[in-house]
Amino acid sequence: MSESIARAIRSALLERDPRTKVMAARKVARDWRLGRLAFAFDVSMPDVPGRPDAPELLPPNRMPKRGKGGSQRGRIALWHSLAHIEFVAIDLALDIVGRFGGEMGEPFVSDFLSVAADEAMHFALIERHLHTLGSHYGDLPAHNGLWDAAYETRHDVAARLAVVPMVLEARGLDVTPATLERVRNAGDETGAKILSRILDDEIRHVSFGAKHFVERAETLNEPVNGLWKSLVSRHFRGLPKPPFNDSARLAAGLSRDLYAGVA
Structure with missing residues (x-):
């Protein structure tokens, strides 16, 4: 009998060692793609x-200043903060799949497990x-603000999609x-790549976040923009801040009329 997707994800989530977590996340994604995991959600996250x-892990307001970007110390601080974000x-x-995959369906699982594999690769490259x-x-x-947003939205997939992919990412x-x-400009071509x-x-x-949020809004029979704005105001501390990369956001399915009025 195949292992359930939920058990494989829970095991990867609980890994403490960064390199082991990277390998575990990539294995879950690969095993799901190859049909080795059952679509079953039999354990909690x-x-x-x-x-x-x-x-x-410190509160965001206790984080030390990063320093000048041109110094070696500043460069290390920049790449360390990026490594933490990707970790x-x-x-x-993983959590969005393990927590909400059962109600959202197999395409949702496939999309976000591919995201987990990408984030694992990003972390490995930065490390x-x-x-x-x-x-x-x-x-x-480092600070724990990203995971705080996940915890805040642990009971509602629409809120999780609204805040994590559609605001933070x-x-x-x-x-x-x-x-x-x-x-x-600092001559770090490897870092630029x-x-x-x-x-x-x-x-x-x-x-992926925008696509599945739209689907969820339609399931709930709610207007997409209104639902997003209401969930962001309820679950996100602060507001999305300009300047916005409108072209990249549009390529990702976020139209300016969605977020401009909230900023």
């Missing part, structure tokens, strides 16, 4: 996924790049081009 002993993103993609700078993931503190579409340009790959992948990830 943990409220808190496995975390390594380092980095130390938590693995858990976000390797950190090593070339003489550092590694865990060297600096969409923010990555806004800020990554400027970061990429800064990295390229990594960020370019991540930006392309994240457009697809946000598009």
Whole structure:
């Protein structure tokens, strides 16, 4: 008898070692693609996924300033923060499948497990790049804001889609081009290639969130824009902040009339 998709995801979520979690996430995605996992949701997801002993997790307001981007210290801080975002993103993609895949269906599972595999690859690329700078993931503190958003929306798939892909990941579409340009101008062509790959992948990830949010709104017989705005105001602290990368957002299925009035 095949292992259930829920059990495979729960096991990957509970992995504490970053490299083991990367391999576990990629294996879950591969096993699902190859038909080795049963579409069964017979275990619950943990409220808190496995975390390594380092980095130390601090509230966002206690995070140290990153420093000047041109210094070695500033470069390490930038890449460490990106590594942490991608590490938590693995858990976000796994959790949305394990928590809501049963009600949302197999295409939803396939979409977000492909996201988990991408985030695992992104983390591995950034971690390797950190090593070339003489550092590694865990060297600096990080904050838990991304997972806090997942916990806040753990009971409602529409809220999770509204906040995580359509606000937090969409923010990555806004800020990554400027970061990429800064990295390229500093002569870090390898880093620029990594960020370019991540930006392309994240457009697809946000598009999955937007697509399944629209489907969910239709199932609930709710207007898409009204439902999104109401869920964001209820579950997201603060507002989506301009400037927006309108072209990347549009490519991901987020029209300006959705978010411009909320900013």
